[in-house]
Amino acid sequence: MSPMPSPLWSFFHKLPEHYGNNKSHYAAKCKGCIALHVTALENEDTEKLIRGIISERCSEAELRMAEGQEAGKAWKHAQEKRLSPLPSLSMDATTESPMGLTSPSPTPMLLIPPTVNVPTHQQSFSQLPPHLPDQDQTAIEQQLLHATVSAGWSFLSVNDPEVTKLFSMLNPGFKLPTRKCLSGKILDVEYNLHQEGLTQMMDGAYATGQCDGWKDTSKNHIIAFMISAMGTVHVTHVHNTLGERKTAEWLLTLIKEEKKYIKDKLNLKLIGWVSDASGESRAVRIWLQEQFPHLIVADCYAHQFLGITLKKLTNVIEIG
Structure with missing residues (x-):
């Protein structure tokens, strides 16, 4: 088959x-x-x-x-497949009548007057309006944001002269947003639309919360919170904790705030929580289990697997 x-x-x-x-x-x-x-x-x-x-x-x-x-x-x-053009006759050309008289030959008659506006499917660059309608401007700005994030471009790229020239050639009516506008107002609008769609799609569903921390390329201490519901994972909040003391009590406070957001704003039923394998996270998991017995609290399996793997690799290197 x-x-x-x-x-x-x-x-x-x-x-x-x-x-x-x-x-x-x-x-x-x-x-x-x-x-x-x-x-x-x-x-x-x-x-x-x-x-x-x-x-x-x-x-x-x-x-x-x-x-x-x-x-x-x-x-x-x-x-x-192009139809043949009409015969071109000059104004001084003559035709002979049955009586032997000659008269000027008529010029070919247009089937549609030139003043008739025949609609076309596409507009050329010369026909584009000087300014796009607001809905078209907004739609292109949103797509530009999607392309920038998906391709990993820098927000500063919209200020590049060659990029500005490219968009001017593609559509002179489009006003290219600045870096500040693209990463500010446009990004905020898209985030709100995404959150609204997320809330409507997952309304009342069961969810699992999770958090993890790392350092970004600027050496900032980052803690991200995510939810897993209906087979998908979504980031809810990202905190820059460079100036904070990383204690178990402080992490528990952040998790409780996130738990409240998941319940009140997203209208999800939180049934479990997963965190990494650090000592502070382990203490938080114990406290979560005591304060919220209905939650399924678990250690992150990926962190456990990574720790075991690194330990075995270290032993192999030492033996070698």
Whole structure:
């Protein structure tokens, strides 16, 4: 029994021939790319029709001949299938009437007056408005934030002259936000939207809390709190504790505040807590179990495994 094809194939046309010299994989064409190319040809036909260069546009069937085995021919067909222009007649050309008289030949008549506004699917750069609508500006700003975080770019990159030039070429109507705006107001709005979506999605679900500490690249002492619910893990708070005394009592206070936030703000049912293997964390787990008997309190298995592994590696190095 042959394996089921990947769902990604729904975005491509599979061609009958193999890809290049590869004898086991078939060539394919992207459906989205074909659709964009066909749309560009439709816009080109519209402009030529308004100018009187052609008498009619290519039909929908001719431009969208991209199904099944014809997908590979769609590109070539869409590029070559252009209707012939109307004959160009000069004003001084004459035609002979049946009576032997001559009269000026009429110029070709446009089927659509030039003043008619024929809608097109896409706008050229010259047709873009000087300022984007607020909703479009906000949508691009949000996507820019997503791309910056996902790709690991620095927020300072938006102030780079080459980046500014790139966005100006792509869309002159878009006002590129500053580094302060991108990492401030825009990030805050996206965080609030994420928290609202998180609350709605996990409303009333069971959750497990966890915390861990480390040092970042600037040598700041960081403690992060996370929740695990419905098969996903989400960061709730990150504290910079560089100037704090790292005691068990202080950590217990932070955990109680986090527990209150999970219950009151996120409306989750906390059933357990996990922390690392430090002495302070062990003391906190004992106190949590005494004060909240319904919680399942556990040591982090990853920290235990890492400690055992490092200990064994150290013994091996010493023996060697």
